[in-house]
Amino acid sequence: MALTRMVVLAFAILLSGTRATNGQQPAAVATLVQDPVVKAALAVAKDTEARTIEDQIRFCEVPAPPFKEAARGEVLRREFAGLGLQNVRVDRVGNVLGDRPGGAARPRVVIAAHLDTVFPEETNVKVSREGSTLRGPGIGDDCRGLAVMTAIIRSMREANVQTAGTVTFVANVGEEGLGDLRGMKALFGETMKGQIDRFVSIDGTGLHVTTVAVGSHRYRVTFKGPGGHSYGAFGLASPIHALGRAVAKIAEFQVPQHPRTTFTVGRIGGGTSVNSIAFDAWMEVDMRSPSPSALANLDARFQDAVDAAAREENSRWGKPGVITVVKELVGDRPAGEAPEGSPIVQTALAVGRTLGLPVGLGEGSTDANIPISLNIPAITIGGGGRGADAHALTESFDTTDAWKGAQNALLLTIALAR
């Protein structure tokens, strides 16, 4: 297994080496920006920022709760068609796709922004505006990304930018929480499997370039037993006591600081009354690391701790098999890293430098986790402006100089599609 993995990895590195010599030229970004057509496109991105902001508000006022992104998806589908994208389509899971063909089908660049929010269905999604500040749930994360994506398409269209490769724009589902990157899992595993050479997600605000993909494993663990009266059935192994043993073991885990590796038992529950031996007990556990091996190691120790807890509770009362345990994987975001020296990261940094923007590298758990874990060149960038209170009802977005974020994303798209 380990050997197979290593061979696959070596092959992937070889492939990405081939890609590096085939189109992505970070050094050429400074030249690219002198091209009159590119200059014109950048001017459109700046001059139509008011329109971009209007789009941002319009998209945001259509609710997009987790697993219910279809209404906002339909707005983006119409937008893609109206902006002249070709082969506009919706895939099995609800990702909305549209192509902007270049001279050839490859390299294929995907520019994505996520449709979903963390907010439940009944949330008031009306956006208010006060000076340069917009307020509304999701206004930055990720209505800004969706709006910047349409600004890219509009700018390339109005300036008639020609690219060597083809760009596919994707408004995707399932980035947040229990969405568990299902939009990306379907895009890379099914809808466009084997067809994507470079990937950029525009997510949130500011000008970060996320290259480190923090992975996570989340479990719901359920201990079960026959249960009984606290006095009458005394001597029976207890699911709650087994859970307590498991939590005690997890609480003592030692984890590396570098790469930063974390764990928590986030929720627990179980039992029916104070005078009962419970028949069930459950917990939800979250583990994270940017290192696939550190995450796998932590996961293995977690599995052992849970199994040992059930075993020890049974042997405490001398009856094996009374308490059973089920571990259900409810979240799985693969970890990885786009190397700082890789062409896509260098191109993103060159774009920032060329435009005089303070672009810095960062880490996070984003849609780019999926391609990064597949060794496909991928990053996540911000859509510009300044955001605050993401994932809260008080979320806001400061539009001051936000057009710089649109220009940044536009120039990166053009540079990657050459």
Ligand SMILES: [Zn+2]
């Ligand atoms: Zn987001």
